[in-house]
Amino acid sequence: MGSVRRASAWLGLVDDNGGENYYDEDYADYAEGAEPGQSWVTDPRVRVAADSAHDEGRRIATVTPDGFRDARGIGELFRDGIPVIVNLTAMEPSDAKRVVDFAAGLTFGLRGSIERVATRVFLLTPADYKVVNADHRSGGDGFFNQS
Structure with a gap:
């Protein structure tokens, strides 16, 4: 008691x-x-864009987990509709695989998408976001065309 x-x-x-x-x-x-749902927010490995972006609905979280126990924070951010960049470079390969499996299930269950940005770095986007890839082969002269 x-x-x-x-x-x-x-x-x-x-x-x-x-x-x-x-x-x-x-x-x-x-x-x-602190309240149970808010204690992980003070974790220095989790950064969310400024509060002014929160008011306008334009926030992106970056998370660098140390182990699989940090997957809950990723899930809570994603469930709140925030795109999450997950950097797994500091993790052991076995735990990193578990986090990727968790993230894949999370995005599938909430109709989002997961995309590999770099080696061991992934972008999780909710269903109402669209990721635009800058493709250099698309038509147009392009900014760096020197001819």
């Missing part, structure tokens, strides 16, 4: 129920710091 709940029970402000309640002690101290 959390310390506040114990003190309240000792003072008689709440019913103690003889220790039989549905309150899990493992999560008691977790809620005292």
